Amino acid sequence: SAVISQKPSRDICQRGTSLTIQCQVDSQVTMMFWYRQQPGQSLTLIATANQGSEATYESGFVIDKFPISRPNLTFSTLTVSNLSPEDSSIYLCSAPGADQETQYFGPGTRLLVL
């Protein structure tokens, strides 16, 4: 399995500001994934972070709102920009295991926007 850490674990932010979430994997992986889980809901994929190329965004998510960096094979950041209360959610990063089929999740970042 992959061991994944995220920082911060939680934050409270003011409307209009931005939050950058960091994700670290204990092994080199080609792709990392960012998800959002709104209260009481399932996971929604925001984007795929590819090392060496632009992130691939899912329908309804745009780079201006959710810029992603992927500077190397073990690290990625997701920024949630121009925060509004609707962005209050849990943000999760994930990465594949050694078999490239299974997917493992970090502990998540709980964001509250006031």
Add this chain to the structure above:
Amino acid sequence: QKEVEQNSGPLSVPEGAIASLNCTYSDRGSQSFFWYRQYSGKSPELIMFIYSNGDKEDGRFTAQLNKASQYVSLLIRDSQPSDSATYLCAVNKAGGYQKVTFGTGTKLQVIP
């Protein structure tokens, strides 16, 4: 039609019973199927994956896949109160590592 469908529950079973969790998917080309357990306030934890038709057993857990019916299930034998959680079904549309689509999850309550 949702890509991955699950009954939201809650599904209540007495301690020691078998819990049966079900999931259907819409894309007949799907190839990999996963079950995650998510405790309240925690991130999803992978508990089972299955690629071929039939049953796959791991301890108290059995995953069952029927591609013809586009149906995947998770059985939990000898259910324990610690099994109380939300169980997420996830489907990978293509072979190799691709985007995984999650169902909305079934909340399981094991009653002591």
